[in-house]
Amino acid sequence: MLTSGIYLCEIIAEETPRVLTHCRRCKKTTEFYCSEKFRMNAQQKHLDVWLIYRCSHCDSTWNYEILSRVHARLIDKELHRKFEDNDRETAWRYAFQTEQLRKGSSGVNTAIPYQLVVERMEECEGSLTLLLSTKYPFELRLDKVLSELLGLSRSKLERMAEEGRIRFSLPGATLRSKLKEDLQVTVLAAP
Ligand SMILES: [Zn+2]
Numbered sequence: 001m002l003t004s005g006i007y008l009c010e011i012i013a014e015e016t017p018r019v020l021t022h023c024r025r026c027k028k029t030t031e032f033y034c035s036e037k038f039r040m041n042a043q044q045k046h047l048d049v050w051l052i053y054r055c056s057h058c059d060s061t062w063n064y065e066i067l068s069r070v071h072a073r074l075i076d077k078e079l080h081r082k083f084e085d086n087d088r089e090t091a092w093r094y095a096f097q098t099e100q101l102r103k104g105s106s107g108v109n110t111a112i113p114y115q116l117v118v119e120r121m122e123e124c125e126g127s128l129t130l131l132l133s134t135k136y137p138f139e140l141r142l143d144k145v146l147s148e149l150l151g152l153s154r155s156k157l158e159r160m161a162e163e164g165r166i167r168f169s170l171p172g173a174t175l176r177s178k179l180k181e182d183l184q185v186t187v188l189a190a191p
Pocket of ligand 1: 023024025026027030055056057058059060
């Protein structure tokens with residue numbers, strides 16, 4: 001249970017989201033996981049790049065198109081090298097493009113395991129401020145993560161929000177919003 005103060009809360013994804021799509025071998029829609037490997041195809045001076053996914057039942061592949069017929073000169077050399085090396089960080093960046101992934105599939109399962117790393121930065125009387133940050137956004141709902149961090153039920157959080165005791169740094173954010181970027185949440189003590 002966190003007490004008053006300012007906390008840095010890092011949300012660390014432990015896996016990449018799964019993609020739901022039809023598997024030709026399983027003959028039904030299954031979950032595909034990211035293999036963290038790229039496939040590149042060069043034709044004359046144009047390049048195609050895909051991120052390879054595999055069916056969690058039979059290992060058949062599904063390719064997520066990242067670049068299509070892009071002129072080699074337009075591709076950053078460093079990025080090109082990362083595709084060639086199957087750079088994990090780069091693969092993860094693309095694997096968290098959930099909106100884009102959804103367009104070419106039947107859906108994306110973003111309910112992935114994650115860790116919360118909490119560090120107290122400062123003392124602060126009467127209120128509790130959380131600086132939430134996530135390297136890879138994966139549609140985590142604010143009420144879910146706040147419930148875990150504060151050890152309070154979602155209905156209790158809802159009541160506190162109604163009383164104006166929960167404030168977000170992003171205008172329009174509510175407990176039902178999904179964490180997409182760094183966000184500051186301030187929880188005021190009961191009057
Ligand atoms: Zn399959």
